[in-house]
Amino acid sequence: MMNCMSPWICRVLWKTCWIGLLGAFSGLRSEEATVRAVWNDSAVRISLVGSAQEDWFLESATRLTNWVREPGAPPLVAGPAGGPERSIPLADDRTDRFFRAVRTDGLFDQTFLRTFHLRFQQADWNESLIKAHGTDSNVVCRLESDHGQVLEGVGARYKGYSSFAPDRVKNPLNLTLDFLNPTNRLLGYETVNLNNAWGDPTLLREAVYFGVFTRYAPGPRAGIARLFINGKNRGVYPLAQQEDSDLIREWFPSASGDRWRTPNKGASSLQWISTNLVDYQEWYELKTSANATNAWRRLMQAIEVLNHTPPSQRLGVLDGYFAVDSWLWFLVLENLFVEDDSYWHKGADYSFYFEPESGRIHPLQHDGNEAFVSSFAELSPVYGEADPERPLLSQLLSVPEWRQRYLAHMRTVLDESFNPGVLTPWIDRLAAMSEAAILADPIRPMSDLEYRDGLKELKQFVTNRYAFLRQHAELNAVPLVIQSVSSPPPPTPSTGAVITATVRPAMPGQRVGSVWLHYRQGVAGRFESARMSDNGTGDDAVANDGTYTARTPAYPAGTKVRYYVEARAANSVGTARFFPARTERAALGYSVATGGGGSLPVRINELVADNGAVLRDPQGDFDDYVELRNLSQERVSLAGCYLSDDPARPRKWVFPSDAVLEPEGYLLVWLDEDTADSPGLHANFKLNREGETLWLVDRDDRSNGLLDSVTFGPLARDQAWGRSASQGEAFRAMAPSPGRANP
Numbered sequence: 001m002m003n004c005m006s007p008w009i010c011r012v013l014w015k016t017c018w019i020g021l022l023g024a025f026s027g028l029r030s031e032e033a034t035v036r037a038v039w040n041d042s043a044v045r046i047s048l049v050g051s052a053q054e055d056w057f058l059e060s061a062t063r064l065t066n067w068v069r070e071p072g073a074p075p076l077v078a079g080p081a082g083g084p085e086r087s088i089p090l091a092d093d094r095t096d097r098f099f100r101a102v103r104t105d106g107l108f109d110q111t112f113l114r115t116f117h118l119r120f121q122q123a124d125w126n127e128s129l130i131k132a133h134g135t136d137s138n139v140v141c142r143l144e145s146d147h148g149q150v151l152e153g154v155g156a157r158y159k160g161y162s163s164f165a166p167d168r169v170k171n172p173l174n175l176t177l178d179f180l181n182p183t184n185r186l187l188g189y190e191t192v193n194l195n196n197a198w199g200d201p202t203l204l205r206e207a208v209y210f211g212v213f214t215r216y217a218p219g220p221r222a223g224i225a226r227l228f229i230n231g232k233n234r235g236v237y238p239l240a241q242q243e244d245s246d247l248i249r250e251w252f253p254s255a256s257g258d259r260w261r262t263p264n265k266g267a268s269s270l271q272w273i274s275t276n277l278v279d280y281q282e283w284y285e286l287k288t289s290a291n292a293t294n295a296w297r298r299l300m301q302a303i304e305v306l307n308h309t310p311p312s313q314r315l316g317v318l319d320g321y322f323a324v325d326s327w328l329w330f331l332v333l334e335n336l337f338v339e340d341d342s343y344w345h346k347g348a349d350y351s352f353y354f355e356p357e358s359g360r361i362h363p364l365q366h367d368g369n370e371a372f373v374s375s376f377a378e379l380s381p382v383y384g385e386a387d388p389e390r391p392l393l394s395q396l397l398s399v400p401e402w403r404q405r406y407l408a409h410m411r412t413v414l415d416e417s418f419n420p421g422v423l424t425p426w427i428d429r430l431a432a433m434s435e436a437a438i439l440a441d442p443i444r445p446m447s448d449l450e451y452r453d454g455l456k457e458l459k460q461f462v463t464n465r466y467a468f469l470r471q472h473a474e475l476n477a478v479p480l481v482i483q484s485v486s487s488p489p490p491p492t493p494s495t496g497a498v499i500t501a502t503v504r505p506a507m508p509g510q511r512v513g514s515v516w517l518h519y520r521q522g523v524a525g526r527f528e529s530a531r532m533s534d535n536g537t538g539d540d541a542v543a544n545d546g547t548y549t550a551r552t553p554a555y556p557a558g559t560k561v562r563y564y565v566e567a568r569a570a571n572s573v574g575t576a577r578f579f580p581a582r583t584e585r586a587a588l589g590y591s592v593a594t595g596g597g598g599s600l601p602v603r604i605n606e607l608v609a610d611n612g613a614v615l616r617d618p619q620g621d622f623d624d625y626v627e628l629r630n631l632s633q634e635r636v637s638l639a640g641c642y643l644s645d646d647p648a649r650p651r652k653w654v655f656p657s658d659a660v661l662e663p664e665g666y667l668l669v670w671l672d673e674d675t676a677d678s679p680g681l682h683a684n685f686k687l688n689r690e691g692e693t694l695w696l697v698d699r700d701d702r703s704n705g706l707l708d709s710v711t712f713g714p715l716a717r718d719q720a721w722g723r724s725a726s727q728g729e730a731f732r733a734m735a736p737s738p739g740r741a742n743p
Contacts (some may be wrong), residue, residue: 050078074146084148155179191242201454209368219365235441269347272307330363340370357524479577490593513570557704562587595703605629606722609687623672630661640699
């Protein structure tokens with residue numbers, strides 16, 4: 001959708017800035033950045049104002065069609081007061097040109113080759129890095145990025161064990177961007193890795209592996225970068241995300257849980273060893289935790305449950321300790337890519353995270369250069385399912401429902417990502433982007449022939465492995481077709497949501513065994529399951545109309561509910577299909593609305609969104625506030641009711657037990673984000689002086705009925721909006737009335 005603001009300035013309203021340049025200065029704001037341009041008869045200089053955690057490609061066109069990225073030009077980073085400028089020559093024929101800025105996919109964008117310059121003060125920087133490797137310390141340098149960002153006080157160190165050697169010309173690097181300056185970030189990241197892809201002559205395996213892996217399970221992102229050190233070309237490196245709290249926050253509600261790494265040792269596969277905590281400490285590394293003792297106890301308890309739960313109880317028990325669906329995706333991906341540093345092969349060299357919000361352990365992948373092992377192209381899709389030394393495989397796949405889920409996930413990845421139609425052109429694109437730089441690398445460990453043979457081998461592996469798996473008996477069973485799953489209107493707290501699925505046979509003679517709704521409230525935790533009923537005959541095993549329904553439980557207002565559907569065929573194994581195919585991480589969702597009219601005679605009477613000198617709170621601060629009024633002759637308690645300025649979170653702040661309005665009385669609530677302040681009522685949010693909506697919501701046991709809401713526009717400092725007696729329910733701008741309410 002395009003809105004032409006003038007003959008020379010146009011805008012598309014979707015994360016894209018468009019500007020037509022013909023003569024002076026113009027600025028245009030997108031969702032994230034403002035484009036600034038200054039030009040003369042020969043060139044245009046473009047810069048971006050916005051977050052320094054984003055960078056943007058510049059594209060041009062002559063007729064607002066056939067946009068072309070500026071040839072050979074890296075992206076531009078934005079800045080709070082304007083980022084670096086780029087000068088682009090204009091054509092001599094005076095043809096009108098339009099430019100636009102398109103946001104990249106972030107630091108690990110795989111559509112171009114990033115370039116970094118490291119500058120060390122010492123000429124013998126390599127010797128300094130080698131010495132620092134033994135002490136795990138950093139050598140200070142400056143980082144210059146091709147998008148224009150310059151970071152001083154960066155810490156660099158050689159990383160790795162088998163990938164590092166003192167006499168190796170090309171060692172992997174870890175860059176701690178905030179080493180000396182805690183505010184340093186490279187497009188939002190505190191730490192990044194430049195790996196040396198040891199054993200990978202193409203340098204592409206990590207980018208491809210993690211590019212697919214992170215579509216389905218937690219792991220680092222990866223791209224490709226060219227590196228110069230003190231002005232000298234050091235060649236091409238896989239650019240990989242650090243396994244740290246930044247990564248955890250991208251995948252989980254917080255980073256406050258226990259993060260674990262397993263060293264390259266065979267007993268790190270979550271096998272049961274003993275009841276002695278000390279016996280586990282050789283096999284697991286606790287990287288971060290708020291309480292190490294509790295973390296070790298939790299790990300040992302989870303290992304005991306995994307290994308000792310009887311087969312008949314595993315379905316109901318194990319998912320409370322391990323995020324089973326996430327682990328199945330993880331195991332599928334390691335198997336498909338034949339990852340050598342993996343759980344299935346070594347029972348080690350992987351990571352996991354205890355999520356405190358759900359009390360469950362999730363997998364994390366951290367390494368990818370040893371994927372695509374060609375000698376294992378015919379690895380069984382269920383390799384390890386009978387191996388007691390791989391309890392995650394043997395215990396999870398022993399549950400028929402989870403085994404079919406695992407195979408369904410493998411079919412999904414084969415259909416969507418791991419096939420020659422997707423991966424071969426992906427590899428070709430990455431090679432075309434990086435080949436010249438790789439072959440110009442003066443310290444590369446492989447010859448031209450080894451590099452090109454490596455590319456052929458990589459693509460041949462994909463072809464061979466895909467063909468083998470498509471013919472494998474474990475994956476040949478045909479699942480049912482889930483034609484659609486409904487998106488219900490937001491239910492109220494007194495009712496659940498009715499979910500409808502339409503399921504059909506995929507071939508003649510196929511029958512539906514059962515259809516299941518999996519649902520969860522909130523952003524973390526296990527999904528509950530309910531069998532969906534057939535709306536036709538009521539008998540799933542008999543001919544039916546293909547429509548199945550189930551109702552979720554009733555939840556309080558503002559609750560976010562996620563759900564997906566599983567259809568099991570009526571064959572001997574119960575072949576499964578899911579909608580959405582990516583299950584828990586792509587689940588559908590809805591939010592519970594507020595209920596009908598509330599039961600309390602309380603209204604929002606007045607509010608101030610920019611309090612500069614109207615009224616001090618009991619702590620002496622001038623804060624936003626709202627005044628509530630009791631319209632009745634009775635004393636009214638607001639205990640358990642809510643205030644909110646977020647429609648997605650109507651239960652944002654709850655009134656305490658002593659929140660009481662006297663007959664025809666008033667009550668003041670400070671909207672200051674200072675909930676710990678006392679005395680006074682202090683909510684956990686502030687008002688926006690540019691205008692927003694404020695809701696007053698009833699208690700959970702009264703279905704969160706909407707007691708009152710007001711919508712106000714921009715307010716000047718010390719200006720109030722208040723309910724006008726002469727205008728009934730209307731609001732008007734007015735002078736505030738401090739002192740009337742009880743603070």
